[in-house]
Amino acid sequence: MDAVSTGWEDRAAGWIAWARKPSHDAYRHFRDAFFALLPPPGGRVLEVGCGEGRVCRDLRARGYDVVGLDAAPTLVAAAAAADPEGSYVVGTAEALPFPAGSLDLVLAYNSLMDVADMPLAVAEAARVLAPGGRFCACVVHPVAEAGTWTSREPDASFVIQGSYFEQRRYEETFERDGLSFTFRSRSYPLRSYGAALERAGFLLEALREPDPAPGSPGEDRHSRVPLFLLWRALRP
Numbered sequence: 001m002d003a004v005s006t007g008w009e010d011r012a013a014g015w016i017a018w019a020r021k022p023s024h025d026a027y028r029h030f031r032d033a034f035f036a037l038l039p040p041p042g043g044r045v046l047e048v049g050c051g052e053g054r055v056c057r058d059l060r061a062r063g064y065d066v067v068g069l070d071a072a073p074t075l076v077a078a079a080a081a082a083d084p085e086g087s088y089v090v091g092t093a094e095a096l097p098f099p100a101g102s103l104d105l106v107l108a109y110n111s112l113m114d115v116a117d118m119p120l121a122v123a124e125a126a127r128v129l130a131p132g133g134r135f136c137a138c139v140v141h142p143v144a145e146a147g148t149w150t151s152r153e154p155d156a157s158f159v160i161q162g163s164y165f166e167q168r169r170y171e172e173t174f175e176r177d178g179l180s181f182t183f184r185s186r187s188y189p190l191r192s193y194g195a196a197l198e199r200a201g202f203l204l205e206a207l208r209e210p211d212p213a214p215g216s217p218g219e220d221r222h223s224r225v226p227l228f229l230l231w232r233a234l235r236p
Contacts, residue, residue: 008051008114011182012074016052018181026212030228031058033210034109034138037232041065043104046128048093048121049111053079056086064105069096093121098128105129108137110228112193113145113170113185119196126200129235135202136233141209141226145170145187154220165189190229202233 008015019025041063050056050068052075059066060083068088070076080088091097093108093115106125115121125135145168147160167189173182197204209226 008070009072009074012072012078014179014181015075016078018179019052019054021177021179026227027054029212030138030210031055033208033228034136034230035059035062037206037208037230038064038107038136039105039134039232043130043133044102045105045107046096046098046103047107047109048096048125049108049114050079050088051075051111053082053086053088055107055109056088057083059107060086066107069093094124096124096128100127101130103128103130104133106133106135108135108139110138110140112137112139113187118186118188118192119199122193122196122202123200126202126235131235133235134205134232135197135235136231138228138230139193140185140187141229142188142190142193144225144227146189147225149221152221156221158221158225165191167192193229193231197231197233201235203236204231204233206230206232 045059045064045066047056047066047068050070053068056066056068056079068079068086069091071092073090076088076090080086089097093111094117106129112118112121129135146164147158149156149158168187170187171182171184173180208230210228210230212223212227
């Protein structure tokens with residue numbers, strides 16, 4: 001079976017260990033840029049692909065009423081254990097278990113690359129949003145996924161081999177401080193995300209390429225090539 005469509009259940013324990021060691025992941029260096037994109041707290045919020053719950057926990061600390069959803073039961077259980085007063089459910093991005101028009105904000109923080117059908121996931125976000133609701137997302141930047149650095153040196157060259165416009169599978173294993181984790185996802189050009197938003201009826205309000213925070217992994221290199229792409233879209 002397609003590993004992307006089953007979520008991260010087969011890698012859940014590894015991801016929990018990786019995500020909960022702050023030095024291992026770029027999240028803490030880029031989360032403030034994402035949170036600055038969001039509307040202020042108010043109404044019902046859903047995070048699609050919540051993983052072990054770190055985004056939901058940070059949002060709840062900022063006053064948001066948020067439900068976390070993930071396809072991996074082990075990750076949902078870990079999120080609930082770390083945040084007993086939070087709300088977490090098992091489900092897929094392509095078939096959200098919420099009525100049409102029942103939510104005010106849908107978030108997808110680095111999860112759209114991991115779903116089996118990205119355009120359907122975007123359409124589902126539109127379905128469950130009330131008019132005037134927003135869909136905010138962070139994805140690995142399409143340019144960053146299209147190429148590779150020639151080395152880890154600050155002045156390394158960034159090379160795109162083949163076609164940027166190709167939709168491709170991505171797999172890479174990272175090792176830090178005795179832990180390793182293999183990321184497997186799909187890579188889309190920007191036009192694929194744009195087409196999905198357009199077909200779902202969204203109006204794009206903001207599009208951002210955040211600078212890396214001081215001390216983030218690959219800060220020197222990623223000051224020249226963006227690592228993440230953020231957007232906020234309105235459901236009219």
